[in-house]
Amino acid sequence: xxxxxxxxxxxxxxxxxxxxxxxxxxxxxxxxxxxxxxxxxxxxxxxxxxxxxxxxxxxxxxxxxxxxxxxxxxxxxxxxxxxxxxxxxxxxxxxxxxxxxxxxxxxxxxxxxxxxxxxxxx
Numbered sequence: 791x792x793x794x795x796x797x798x799x800x801x802x803x804x805x806x807x808x809x810x811x812x813x814x815x816x817x818x819x820x821x822x823x824x825x826x827x828x829x830x831x832x833x834x835x836x837x838x839x840x841x842x843x844x845x846x847x848x849x850x851x852x853x854x855x856x857x858x859x860x861x862x863x864x865x866x867x868x869x870x871x872x873x874x875x876x877x878x879x880x881x882x883x884x885x886x887x888x889x890x891x892x893x894x895x896x897x898x899x900x901x902x903x904x905x906x907x908x909x910x911x912x
Contacts, residue, residue, distance in 0.1 A: 797830035797846050803899040804831065804843060807886070810902045811861045811876055816909045818855030818878070825849040825883045834885075841888040852881035860911035865904040872900065 800808065808826055812819055829847040836842045853860075855878050863874040873889040 796832040798832070800826070800829075800831055800843075804886075806902045807863075807874065807899060807905070810905050811863060811874070811907060814861075814907065814909050816855075816860060816911045818853040818860055818911055821851050821853040822855075822860070822876070822878070822883055824851045825853065829883065836885070836887055840890060843886040845883045845885060847883060853878050853883065855911045857911045861907065861909050863905040863907050865900045865906065867898075867900065867904075874900075874905070 812823055825847040826845065828849040829845045831843050831845055834842050834844050858878055859875045860878060861876050865872050865874075871891040873891070875887040875889060877884045877887060
């Protein structure tokens with residue numbers, strides 16, 4: 791018997807973070823938005839233990855970005871630094887990684903106003 795799928799729609803906080811990451815114009819942004827709008831997600835952890843949101847999209851649109859991480863955000867919670875990386879793999883939105891630069895992993899999402907967004911794809 792198969793386990794039920796853990797994939798679901800983005801919640802409000804996740805959507806706010808995505809909207810902040812996609813607020814600036816850059817190559818591939820519209821395709822990323824199209825894919826995300828046609829995706830389901832699941833919370834997971836990457837191999838290093840960082841919190842991630844994995845995407846499963848039904849969109850046939852391919853992202854034109856030449857960068858694996860076309861946009862990212864940096865923020866602090868207290869004195870602990872964090873980074874959010876949007877990964878594109880083979881033209882598809884793959885996952886959103888919440889990187890911790892301390893021994894403590896924070897399971898709460900950051901406030902959007904605390905994010906410093908950097909576009910890596912011009």
